[in-house]
Amino acid sequence: MTRENKQDWSRQNDLVKKADSRRNLASWALSAPALFWLIVFFLVPYLIVVIYSFLTPDIYDVKFEFSLDAYRQAFNSAYLNTFLQSFKLAFLTTLLCLLFGFPVAYFIARAKDKTKNALLVFIIIPFWTNLIIRIFSWRIFLAYNGVLNDVLMNIGLISQPLEIMRTDLAVMLVMVYVYLPYMILPLYSVLEKLDFTLLHAAMDLGANDVKAFFHITLPLSVEGIFAGSLLVFIPSLGAYLIPQLVGNQKTLYLGQVITYKIKNIPRNWPMASALSLTLLLFVALLLFLGYMLYKHQKSRRIA
Amino acid sequence: MKQLSASRFYKGMNLTAFTLVMIFLYIPILILVIFSFNDAKIITGWKGFTLKYYVQLWGNQSIKEAFRNTMLIAGLSTLVSTVLGVLTALGLQNKKFSGRKLVSALIYVPLVMPDILMGVSLALLFNFTRVNTGMFTVLIAHITFCISYTVIVINSRLEGFDYSLVEAAMDLGAKPAVIFWKIKFPLMLPGIIAAALLAFTLSIDDFIITFFTSGRGFDTLPIYVEGTIRRGTITTINSLSTLMIAFTLFLVVITKRVRKAMISAL
Secondary structure, eight states: OOHHHHHHHHHHHHHHHHHHHHHHHHHHHHHHHHHHHHIIIIIHHHHHHHHHTTSEEOSSSEEOOOOOHHHHHHTSHHHHHHHHHHHHHHHHHHHHHHHHHHHHHHHHHTSOHHHHHHHHHHHHHHHHSOHHHHHHHHHHHHSTTSHHHHHHHHHTSOSSOOOOTTSHHHHHHHHHHHHHHHHHHHHHHHHHHSOHHHHHHHHHTTOOHHHHIIIIIHHHTHHHHHHHHHHHHHHHHTOOHHHHHHSOSSSOOHHHHHHHHHHSSSOOHHHHHHHHHHHHHHHHHHHHHHHHHHHHHHHHHHO | OHHHHHHHHHHHHHHHHHHHHHHHHHHHHHHHHHHTTBOOSSSOSOOOBOOHHHHHHHHOHHHHHHHHHHHHHHHHHHHHHHHHHHHHHHHHTOTTOTTHHHHHHHHHGGGGSOHHHHHHHHHHHHHHTTOOOSHHHHHHHHHHHHHHHHHHHHHHHHHTOOHHHHHHHHHTTOOHHHHIIIIIHHHHHHHHHHHHHHHHHHHHHOOHHHHHHOOTTOOOHHHHHHHHHHHTOOHHHHHHHHHHHHHHHHHHHHOHHHHHHHHHHO
16 A cells, blocks of 8 residues: 555545544534433432432421431331332233233234224224323223113113222223233234244144244244333333222322322422332333343344 | 134134224223213213203313313424424434433433323422422423433434435535435424324323423313312213314324324334
8 A cells, every 4th residue: 555545545534533523513412402401301300309308398398407207108018018009000900911912912913914004093092092081981981870880780780880980990990991002012013023934834833823822922022022011010100090080099009199298288298209219219120120131032032 | 624723713812802902992982972962960871962061161261271271282392392303313313423322311211211200300390499380380391201202203214214315415416404304304204293293192191290290270181181070070071072082083084194103103
């Protein structure tokens, strides 16, 4: 290589570097507004939650005196029970959504291309309908003098109206109803890509449906199951509106307790902060575990 | 042959599951719609057809105000979050961007947090800074939770972007502004529409974050509906809900483009 060539090459390299740094600057400038917004209105508020969790409650506000009372109380048996209830609800909701969602996602994934989109729209319409309206419609359906009881009594199946509204069962039912699309859609997107010739091959080789399902379909849809489960489990943990509107006040869930501490008087904002941070910690832990599992799965597939 | 019949059995099972889930998803909504025309004060049996609750709805000032508030907040937060979404997605296009990880993390983390946490943290921010809660604070909150969605939806559209078009235009001497408006923007448009639609719906739908950030006297529709249900005066809620469902159906059924955008937004 001649000297001139070398110089030319390094000059070009400089130009590329300059262009790169200019593009980098442009990227910073383009993302700056959103970055600024999220730092001020997403990150900073969490810092304030951390600060408030170490303060002393006042009837309407907080006193700026250091205290560990909130954390001491948060790990007290009454609140531990709330956490347990919320976990149970979130876990059962996820499980039931998976159980009902899987065959539905599978059915849509294996439908003809034309019908597929129509079927998807049917899943998506409730998803795009206002949450509070969907919850409200269940109140009409399940109420003591509501439609379900009316129909069942007219058929003669029951002689007394069932008291489903304002029970844990009603909460469970509406939770599954609301979160089912969140499970079906990620499952569908994985199952849609699934190579069904594998299934046929397995069956040609003598595997029965059950075997083929557990050895091929299920392992290959693990990513969808993960995504769907996280999408259902995490918001379920903090559910407020559903237990508030169809549940009773005997079983309180985490979302309700946190909301009461902020909204009801006497207020206890340090307590709400401590509970929120504990919830945040659980979610972070869960996501971390999910991420590790995902990585493990991925490395196994490559191997 | 035995296997074939087993396959059919599973197919039948999936069809049954699908049908049951459809009934499960639609029965309550159907009943709600039917009962909005029921001439009864409380939810008991069918008492005859009436439109009077729709008339009452029309005359209800607080519903009208809640509707105006909802549309105002949804419109403004959609506008701001979509603009921020476009800018950020364009910034993230640069794979060598040194802030890529930081920006992505801040975009994705709010999505995987339960909504209530954002509500609590914003409520405390506004308390700490002594800002009066109302329209302004609700707007800030809505923009905050919409940004993540708009960035992700627009960004996913840019992933499959055909850069040969941009390069061809550059070779032909087109100016950056021309390249943006004539090539990039039209190609981004479906993503932008999907993002805006998602932001708008999320904003209209939100209860919990609004609940934490709105002061007394500033009701959006979900806040108004919840309060009304709690107070027990629910007759107009049936008709209001029916109209809101009709609005969703209208969006889904009328335009193929919107339907496609809705599916791709998820």
